Amino acid sequence: MSSFSPPQLAAAGPCPDPCPEAVRALEARLADYLTQEQIVQVRRAYEIGARAHEGQIRRSGEAYITHPVAVAGILAELRLDAETLCAAILHDALEDTALPRSEIERSFSPTVAELVDGVTKLDKLQFRDRQEAAAESFRKMMLAMARDLRVILIKLADRLHNMRTLDAMAPESRRRIARETLEIYAPIAQRLGMNRIKAELQDLGFRALYPFRHATIARRIASQPVMRREAMATIEAQLAQRLTQEGLKHTLVSRVKSPWSIYTKMRQEHKSLEQVLDVFGFRIVVSTVSQCYQALGAVHSVYKPLDGRFRDFIAIPKANGYQSLHTVLFGPYGAPVEVQIRTEDMDLVAERGIAAHWVYKIGGAGGSAATARAQDWIRSLMDSQQAAGSSLEFLENVKVDLFPDEVYLFTPKGDILALPRNATALDFAYAVHTDVGNHAVAARVDRKLVPLRTKLASGQSVEIITAPSAAPGPQWLEYVVSSKARTAIRHYLKRLEHEDAVDLGHRMLDRALESLESSLDRVPAQRLEALLAELRYPRLEELLADIALGNRMPVQVARLLVLGKDEAAAAPAAPVPAASERIFITGSERGVLSFAACCHPIPGDEIMGYLSAGKGVVVHRNDCPNVAEYRKSPERCVPMAWDREVQGDYRVALRIEVDNKPGVLAQVAAAVAESNSNIDAVEYRERDVTVSVMEFAIEVRNRKHLADVIRRIRRLGVVHGVQRV
Structure with missing residues (x-):
């Protein structure tokens, strides 16, 4: 499914091979892990796709088939199976050509046809506007993704190649596609653990949306002073020496932050560019889990760790399956040194996420934890889409759920739940079960009684207190952040x-x-x-x-x-x-x-x-x-x-004439409060040297309550008159 407008048709003619070099490069890459029969199948998909897209060109002027071949190339780097590659090459055929689904089924399999259909937009239907069409297409893709996760892998590769060739688009389309990439597709890649694709999508999206900011930060990264490069080399040498002394076979690489990660850190933590750049980062890859902890002890013996900055994502993996040890050291030059320690398998999952599942599958090692977690996430999304009133509401729920960080919490039985950052006790209640959330009244966090709106921090133990008579109210929407809680309340x-x-x-x-x-x-x-x-x-x-x-x-x-x-x-x-x-x-x-x-x-x-x-x-x-x-x-x-029995508070407006002198507003507000009424808003309507006119919006239960409020205000010496508006 291309983000670009439908390709333009050129004059018909013979169908030459539009991109022979790209196809040969793709076949050479596939020879590393696919059988000859599977490579022939991919080649057949290319021939059918080239014939279907014959005469169509992209905005860049290239033959249209170059785009599906490039998408297949990205998936081949992730070592995806032959069915996925065939579907990738044909992913725009149902949408933009006359090729029928039945021919894809006949030439390949129903699975390949299902994958192609899952990535196809709903352009043939009529929608009120582009926003609704995009939201409904997204909902369709997520439903297809629930049946087969490979749908989202094709979509992410499609979006990545479109972002790489975004310069051919008009400025307004560039910005729209870039914003959509940063808000939806890069977070989905992160949620599925595909950090390499996520990083490139973020970088390309940042460059297209804010070209000047991207260029400024990229220039600063490239022009790091010699002193900093020497400091990196010194730290790397000292860490490598210590790991070798411990007898640990390892790979040690320095990490350079991307412009997007620097930019987001500057905004979130209100730091200057110098403060963010002044952080050294290293990744250590070892063979076994026990060696990870041994390596942690080794680096802590070289430099002292910063208190409270150690995170163990091996014992408690992130929701996307990511596992690693994170620690921050106090470096020799006064700057923090961030170190990640993980095994080779963890490194593969960290880079490829759910795509690593197919690497394991081809190697015969079965599925991965990342895939199981991804499927759990998709299932929860499908639950929320059933309750969502529209595709736009569903899309907003998904955006809310794509948080970059999580908090890890314990149930009273010791089970671990991962929730978005800033999650409250009410989010936790809904994460346990919808019925628990609907009847929640309070919570115990680390055995202390707290209200439901209390924000939670990683490592806390949470117990929810329920009552049969309790029920959600509209105000609950103000203090939940997870899509499950928001959808259930709505x-x-x-x-x-x-x-x-x-x-x-x-x-x-x-x-x-x-x-x-x-x-x-x-x-x-x-x-x-x-x-x-x-x-x-x-x-x-x-x-x-x-x-x-x-x-x-x-x-x-x-x-x-x-x-x-x-x-x-x-x-x-x-x-x-x-x-x-x-x-x-x-x-x-x-x-x-x-x-x-x-x-x-x-x-x-x-x-x-x-x-x-x-x-x-x-x-x-x-x-x-x-x-x-x-x-x-x-x-x-x-x-x-x-009726005789009336419930709730009701808004009413009062016009009050008072002396124009300091402290009058406080006196009137105190009189309203003493009458057990809430003030919603206050406005000065008129003003002269001696008299001011104020308009209060207050809440009362009934006319008798309003009369009590007015009587109390009139008693004030500074008040000249009160009337209901």
Whole structure:
């Protein structure tokens, strides 16, 4: 699936071999690990692809087939199997050519066809905009990836080659593709442990998005002073000498930070370029796990370790399967020395991630832990996509989940859970189980009782306290960071909102039916089923919810149910239900009711509802200036009243005239607080030498509570007048 626009067609003619050198280089690389029969299969894929793409050119002017061959070359470096390479060469054929899927199945296998289809965009469907199309294509790719992880490997190689040739694109397209690469594809590569591809995607994305910043940092890296190069050589020599004395057979290499990693560290840690560059980095690769710990002791004997900077990712691997020992030493020149220690197998997994699975598979050693973790991650994503309301919401959830760092936490039984950085106790609760999260009330972190919004740190032991009566609220979304928690909370709130909508819609339809001297119980079942089928509702609940949301008028639905379609069209307009048939509200229906900002109704006010399409019922005070206009559409007006038992706090606006002198605002705020009311906002409306006018937005329970607040404010000597806006 190319990120580039569909290739342009050139004049038809004979089909010469467009890139013989690239194909020969690819075959030479494949000879290292594939059989001759498999290489012939890859060659056949090239011939079919070249014929399908004949006459198509890229923006750079090259034959289009050069791109799929280059993608296969990237995957060959990772030593991927023949099926993946065939699919890589044909990955744009279904999307951009007339080649049918059946021919791919016949020439190769259903698996190759499935892989090609998994990487194919949804360009043939109609979407509202590019953003929705990209999100839906991404969702399709993730679903295909759940069936076969090789789909994402082809996509990452495709994106990598497109990034390498991005200069041919228009500036606006370059920036869009680069941003998408940095936000989605580089983090996915990191999440799958493919650090080599991740690093190149980040570097190319950074260069395309911020060319001047990239050039500045790259120049500084290239022009390191001689003193620094000598310091690197000295440290490397001393570490190598000590490891040799310990009898450890090892590989020791210095690590140079990439421009992107330097840039992100500068931004995250608010450091200067000099501070970030002034860090030496080395990687030590040994044969066994026990030698890793022996090497750790050796480097600690050369230079003293910095307190609190040691991380053991061998005992507790990262979520993407990465394993290594990390330590930071106090170097001889006062600069920190970062050292990573790992085995050869760990190094292979660190560089190639899940792609290392196919290296092991070809060598006959079976699957890898990285692959198992990747599949667990994909499964969790699939759970979240089922609960997500749209492909755009799913894409946002995935972005949230692609955190570069994790915290590692212990359950009371000693199991380890990995969560994104800044995760809270509530994130932990949802990571244990959705039901645990939905009923969580508090947590014990290292045996100390803490609230659910508490942020967690690696190594802590967490126990969640639940209660059957507890349930998620909208505010929970403000202090969770993991996509699983966010999706579960949203799903619960949507279900609650749907239940509220069904209940309110039922009451509104009943009221409309009563005005026609009928009820839902008296409507023949056949007529109800026919109406649902005609309006395309799978269940009655969906129709009732749409009535509450203002998408269907209850009076019109009632006429159709009582009179039928033909009679309803011929009959005179339905009577509007009388005010005596009011709907009573408790304030708990906030999923489908909203309270108008123009008049701020509160319990005790005379109220009415107005049906607004998509927004549901908007509640106004009867004395609101806008009500006269709304009454011109009586079929949309809903007679309403407050129930005896009302829940929650309600916003109200107060206009207060006060002396214009210091300390007045504090006095008024104290009076509001003493009345057990919260202040949402304060604005100065007018001001002169002696008098100021302030407008307070406060929360009250009902009219009596509001009267208490106003009475307390009026008692203040600095206040000239208070009125409700």
